[in-house]
């Protein structure tokens with residue numbers, strides 16, 4: 069990453085537009101994927117796509133991600149279980165806490181909208197607020213609390229025109245149903261959880277007082293991403309759903325081991341997430 073890393077302000081200047089990113093992608097691939105996936109910290113899924121073409125984020129967007137556990141690649145290829153399905157998998161994302169402008173954080177989502185991709189499944193590594201959650205659980209988001217976006221951005225009048233956004237839709241219902249079927253067929257597949265996600269700006273993990281606040285607010289999980297993508301997709305024809313991998317569960321006496329612990333827990337739960345995606349996206353019933 070070293071030599072390609074640029075400072076945030078330089079990044080805003082060198083960032084491509086969605087149109088520029090797409091012209092690079094279309095120079096190599098002429099199909100529009102049926103679905104896209106964004107993988108969060110340490111999440112590893114769909115590593116064996118057929119006829120896969122890989123682009124670095126630097127190459128298509130003009131900016132490399134700076135977070136450990138994010139390889140910063142877009143892989144486009146066919147699903148081995150059903151080669152009629154082409155997927156676009158973003159391995160990594162840009163975050164507000166990296167110092168990036170909103171336009172950079174939403175660049176991959178805006179590129180998908182411009183491309184005409186119909187469905188997006190976002191994933192993230194998240195801390196469990198709900199005490200019944202276990203490390204390694206997968207939580208389908210039924211709603212979110214936006215503690216990231218600056219809602220006034222664009223000015224009062226523009227902001228007033230915007231309506232609250234939701235992330236519970238036909239796609240999230242299909243994900244949940246696929247999880248129910250899988251857990252009946254496959255003993256290793258833990259039933260999916262569902263719940264409300266709180267998106268914090270970060271970059272540090274939350275204080276115990278903040279965790280207590282979120283619990284009282286009815287939140288089930290917390291992390292530092294996904295809200296920008298959901299808000300962006302909700303203003304377009306792109307249907308977006310999101311899944312959190314619970315990498316740690318906040319309890320009274322918990323000591324969080326930091327980003328390394330999060331990466332380890334993500335890896336283990338990735339195997340179940342991988343099964344879920346193959347089952348859901350191959351159209352198996």
Ligand code: HPA
Nearest residue numbers: 193194195290291292330
């Ligand atoms: N808080 C915020 N982000 C996270 C956490 C957490 O506990 N775990 C993984 N990402």
